[in-house]
Amino acid sequence: MTAKGRRSAQDLKAAALRVIARQGYLATKITDITAEAGKSAGVFYRYFADKDDLMRSVAEDFATALHDRVSTELGHRHKLHDERHIEQHVRAYWDIYRTFQGQMIGIYQASLMSTEFSEHWKHLQERHVATWSAHMAEARHLTAADEDCTRTAHALVCMLEHYCRTTVPTLEAGDDEVHIKTLTRLAAHGILHTDASHE
Amino acid sequence: MTAKGRRSAQDLKAAALRVIARQGYLATKITDITAEAGKSAGVFYRYFADKDDLMRSVAEDFATALHDRVSTELGHRHKLHDERHIEQHVRAYWDIYRTFQGQMIGIYQASLMSTEFSEHWKHLQERHVATWSAHMAEARHLTAADEDCTRTAHALVCMLEHYCRTTVPTLEAGDDEVHIKTLTRLAAHGILHTDASHE
DNA sequence: TGTACATCAGTGAACGCGCGTTCACTGATGTAC
DNA sequence: TGTACATCAGTGAACGCGCGTTCACTGATGTAC
Numbered sequence: 274m275t276a277k278g279r280r281s282a283q284d285l286k287a288a289a290l291r292v293i294a295r296q297g298y299l300a301t302k303i304t305d306i307t308a309e310a311g312k313s314a315g316v317f318y319r320y321f322a323d324k325d326d327l328m329r330s331v332a333e334d335f336a337t338a339l340h341d342r343v344s345t346e347l348g349h350r351h352k353l354h355d356e357r358h359i360e361q362h363v364r365a366y367w368d369i370y371r372t373f374q375g376q377m378i379g380i381y382q383a384s385l386m387s388t389e390f391s392e393h394w395k396h397l398q399e400r401h402v403a404t405w406s407a408h409m410a411e412a413r414h415l416t417a418a419d420e421d422c423t424r425t426a427h428a429l430v431c432m433l434e435h436y437c438r439t440t441v442p443t444l445e446a447g448d449d450e451v452h453i454k455t456l457t458r459l460a461a462h463g464i465l466h467t468d469a470s471h472e
Numbered sequence: 473m474t475a476k477g478r479r480s481a482q483d484l485k486a487a488a489l490r491v492i493a494r495q496g497y498l499a500t501k502i503t504d505i506t507a508e509a510g511k512s513a514g515v516f517y518r519y520f521a522d523k524d525d526l527m528r529s530v531a532e533d534f535a536t537a538l539h540d541r542v543s544t545e546l547g548h549r550h551k552l553h554d555e556r557h558i559e560q561h562v563r564a565y566w567d568i569y570r571t572f573q574g575q576m577i578g579i580y581q582a583s584l585m586s587t588e589f590s591e592h593w594k595h596l597q598e599r600h601v602a603t604w605s606a607h608m609a610e611a612r613h614l615t616a617a618d619e620d621c622t623r624t625a626h627a628l629v630c631m632l633e634h635y636c637r638t639t640v641p642t643l644e645a646g647d648d649e650v651h652i653k654t655l656t657r658l659a660a661h662g663i664l665h666t667d668a669s670h671e
Numbered sequence: 672t673g674t675a676c677a678t679c680a681g682t683g684a685a686c687g688c689g690c691g692t693t694c695a696c697t698g699a700t701g702t703a704c
Numbered sequence: 705t706g707t708a709c710a711t712c713a714g715t716g717a718a719c720g721c722g723c724g725t726t727c728a729c730t731g732a733t734g735t736a737c
Contacts, residue, residue, distance in 0.1 A: 275679065275733075297584050299498060303724065313682045318725065382584065385496050398638070424654040431638065432631035439597070439630065455623040462661030474700075474712065502691065512715045517692065 282320040284310050286331055290375030298382035328383050332393060335376040342369065354412050359464060360457040367453055370437040402426045409464050429460050481519040483509050485530055489574030497527070497581035527582050531592060534575040541568065553611050558663060559656040566652055569636040601625045608663050628659050
């Protein structure tokens with residue numbers, strides 16, 4: 274494959290992500306993707322075996338991009354012990370969701386039809402839960418992530434993910450901050466208090 | 473249509489809900505439904521025009537069942553002013569999700585492919601958000617549901633819905649209480665405090 | 672630098688698979704007298 | 705209560721649509737000498 278070929282494969286992936294962000298993965302036909310990329314139907318199969326194969330490739334790129342992003346942004350090991358740090362985490366999630374909307378929607382919707390992507394999506398979610406859970410255990414002065422931390426972290430991840438899914442597509446410019454504030458407040462209360470009775 | 477016919481239509485709907493709870497709406501074929509009901513493929517079209525038509529009928533039954541349930545359970549107008557009342561609401565949602573898993577999954581997944589169900593699903597979610605939002609405004613001594621209440625309620629509904637979606641299918645008998653407790657604690661903190669600074 | 676050939680990118684009409692949908696038919700149930 | 709007929713439930717093989725996938729072909733790009 275030449276440089277032009279590699280460029281075309283990238284164009285197809287980028288086109289796919291735009292279409293998926295607009296109409297979802299399952300409702301996206303191969304010809305929607307090639308049309309969005311301004312190419313004819315047949316060329317798709319020069320680069321990908323089928324739609325799931327493209328999505329697999331997209332998911333790999335996504336994993337790399339996420340890794341890079343997390344290691345630069347959260348490399349400075351903040352502790353999640355106060356609301357400002359929690360806000361950073363929420364904001365990071367929010368920004369990632371906005372940036373990688375097609376990837377998020379694609380992997381999730383693919384997971385509804387294929388066990389492979391179901392595993393992949395679960396894995397992403399679990400890594401995410403583990404991060405919040407670990408921070409939370411630390412904030413609450415527990416040595417290891419206990420079951421309650423995991424469940425609470427899971428609930429918060431569910432909130433973030435589904436809130437972004439329903440809100441980000443309808444977002445108008447500059448509306449981000451109020452949403453981040455609302456989500457941060459809920460997360461902060463959940464994380465910083467082990468139970469409701471001690472306040 | 474005779475009594476036997478009406479019975480068959482009901483059997484098909486019940487079979488569809490079992491299959492949908494197991495493998496999702498989009499992955500469910502017409503023949504999966506008829507096989508589950510122990511009938512041949514053709515009989516489906518005596519009662520329904522297509523899969524969406526069956527789902528429409530299921531959604532109507534669901535609306536009625538929900539209405540009945542809510543008017544008996546929540547008819548006693550509790551106020552959501554303390555954690556015990558919030559727990560009742562969370563428990564009600566949890567029980568409804570468990571009971572109507574097929575309906576929840578079906579309407580949501582149908583909403584990914586059809587604008588009709590997309591509207592329907594949004595409507596269900598908005599009604600739900602409105603309920604929590606109104607209670608919350610009351611608890612915080614605001615006269616009407618303000619924007620922050622709506623956003624916070626939306627976030628809580630997202631949490632409840634997605635948490636149930638990922639957890640209920642993996643549930644083993646008797647595990648319910650810990651989940652309800654975790655969700656209740658997060659909801660209680662979110663509802664009973666307008667902001668994080670005054671504690 | 673030019674020519675001849677090989678390899679790659681891209682086209683779009685045609686093919687074919689899977690699953691939704693139909694239909695001619697059988698058997699069961701209901702109704703009229 | 706029995707018979708004759710109409711209507712309904714249910715069957716499953718056959719049909720056909722939509723979309724994924726292929727393929728013979730064209731034009732562009734790269735390479736050898």
